[in-house]
Amino acid sequence: MSLVIDIIDETEGLKAEAFQLVEALLKLTAEKEGAAQDSEVSVTFTDNERIREINREYRQKDEPTDVISFALEEMDGEEIEISGADDLPRVLGDIVISVPRAKEQAEEYGHTFERELGFLAVHGLLHLLGYDHMTEEEEKEMFQRQKEILDEFGLQR
Structure with a gap:
């Protein structure tokens, strides 16, 4: 199984x-x-x-949050079908x-920044x-699923 991941660090501060x-x-x-094999995902820090x-524009919540996901294949709960896209x-x-926010929450929850970053990515x-x-x-x-994956990876709380 391969997952293609595009990572963008707008903070220019991550290692x-x-x-x-x-x-x-x-x-x-x-x-x-x-x-699915060769699925793609984009991650922006x-x-x-x-x-x-982003939270204000898309969720009408005028406050910072930790993670936001935008599923490409969904729109108002319905999947978008793209013809000719089988390959x-x-x-x-x-x-x-x-x-x-990840750094703040890591401190608040008493675990490492790596554990919090991992949690947010999996979430x-x-x-x-x-x-x-x-x-x-x-x-x-x-x-429960997040916990299982993080525990298996070695990022227990």
């Missing part, structure tokens, strides 16, 4: 190890979830102000992570793969 961690975790998650703008890779969508990809946490049952399922 190569952070990219490698996120890439490895996303590949593990895609493998565990049975994502940004600051609180930029993620606040094209499946583009899952975009994940946007606030680096300052974002699971959203792109159809998981949600709108109900208590969905939240329990999604957070």
Whole structure:
């Protein structure tokens, strides 16, 4: 299983190890979830102000958040069908992570920045793969799956 990952660091402050961690975790998650061969995902690391703008524009919440996912194949809960796309890779969508928020939350939760960054990346990809946490049952399922993947990777809390 291969996952094509495009990483953009708008903060210009992350080290190569952070990219490698996120890439490895996303590949593990895609493998565990049975994502289509050669699926693609984009990950953007940004600051609180930029993620606040995105949150305000797309979710009508005027506050910074930790992670936002944009699934390409969904629109208002319905999948978009693209004719003649059988040989094209499946583009899952975009994940946007606030680096300052990840650092704040790592400190708040008493674990490493790497663990928080990994959690947010896995959380974002699971959203792109159809998981949600709108109900208590969905939240329990999604957070259990995140924990299993992070534990297997060695990023326990």
